[in-house]
Amino acid sequence: MDERSLLCAVEDRVAVIRLNRPKTLNALTPDLLDGLRRAIEGYAADDAVGAILLTGEGRGFSSGADLIANAAQPPRDAEGRLDLGHALEACYNPLVLQMRTCPKPIIAAVNGMAAGAGASLALMADLTLAARSAYFLQAFVHIGLIPDAGATWILPRLVGAQRAMGLALLGERLSAQDAKDWGLIWDVVDDEQLLPTALALARRLASGPGLAIARIKRALQAALGNDLTVQLQLEAELQRECGRTQDFIEGAAAFVQKRPPRFRNR
Structure with a gap:
């Protein structure tokens, strides 16, 4: 090229x-x-x-x-x-x-x-x-x-x-x-x-939570072809993954402490 x-x-x-x-x-x-x-x-x-x-x-x-x-x-x-x-x-x-x-x-x-x-x-x-x-x-x-x-x-x-x-x-x-x-x-x-x-x-x-952003993209794109039951299950699976990240812990702590979160994509 x-x-x-x-x-x-x-x-x-x-x-x-x-x-x-x-x-x-x-x-x-x-x-x-x-x-x-x-x-x-x-x-x-x-x-x-x-x-x-x-x-x-x-x-x-x-x-x-x-x-x-x-x-x-x-x-x-x-x-x-x-x-x-x-x-x-x-x-x-x-x-x-x-x-x-x-x-x-x-x-x-x-x-x-x-x-x-x-x-x-x-x-x-x-x-x-x-x-x-x-x-x-x-x-x-x-x-x-x-x-x-x-x-x-x-x-x-x-x-x-x-x-x-x-x-x-x-x-x-x-x-x-x-x-x-x-x-x-x-x-x-x-x-x-x-x-x-x-x-x-x-x-x-x-600067946002990259791990969650990737899963947001995946969920919304999958919704175009999924019925509700399948989409609800996908949401549960992806939310389970997000909930096990350090970014979620940081985001929740920042919310409680009323400060901007510092996401590390971990």
């Missing part, structure tokens, strides 16, 4: 990953996607990191797949036929699964355009913030494709069947404010406050 297509840094237990192809509005290539997956995987295992912040350099978060690069080297199957499904299986799907299974919170800070698979990645974060000028676009229908990179899974779960269908079939821009009003994202902030707000949120999560 061209290392310059991603900029990564860790400060105050927050890993900041910047998509760094601003001339293409951070269009996604196989190398960039693989590098992003490996970066998240590495930070997930790094005890010095408590949260991950993903954003884009320049005027946009991501314009989606790099169609120009794909046209130059289109994915093909063993018989030489165009195979866009292979690109999903090899590049996009592993990244989406890595994001969803990461035990640490991932925050997306969306600046400008988040289109196609770029929108999918932004919405796969645990919390998504958007600049007031940002917008989301399911552009696939305009080129004869279906939403991918998990879009058909996440959209109806976030906004319901009708709105998800409208976004996919019409391919119209959704403003950041409408995205918040629909429940698609966590919050909208003024453009100049996007990164400061996202960093503050990431630092807050990074």
Whole structure:
């Protein structure tokens, strides 16, 4: 991978990953996607990191797949036929699964355009913030494709069947404010406050009880496919695990003593 297509840094237990192809509005290539997956995987295992912040350099978060690069080297199957499904299986799907299974919170800070698979990645974060000028676009229908990179899974779960269908079939821009009003994202902030707000949120999560946060993520994600009985049992199992941590002892003591807790992820 061209290392310059991603900029990564860790400060105050927050890993900041910047998509760094601003001339293409951070269009996604196989190398960039693989590098992003490996970066998240590495930070997930790094005890010095408590949260991950993903954003884009320049005027946009991501314009989606790099169609120009794909046209130059289109994915093909063993018989030489165009195979866009292979690109999903090899590049996009592993990244989406890595994001969803990461035990640490991932925050997306969306600046400008988040289109196609770029929108999918932004919405796969645990919390998504958007600049007031940002917008989301399911552009696939305009080129004869279906939403991918998990879009058909996440959209109806976030906004319901009708709105998800409208976004996919019409391919119209959704403003950041409408995205918040629909429940698609966590919050909208003024453009100049996007990164400061996202960093503050990431630092807050990074200083929290990491063991409990990982289990919160697991419980809420499992709830999408569980019935009530199964979910109640999962809650009991995860709560049992949390109750045996030093973080719970510290949190309870801090509550009684009316002081901020000092979590150690133990």
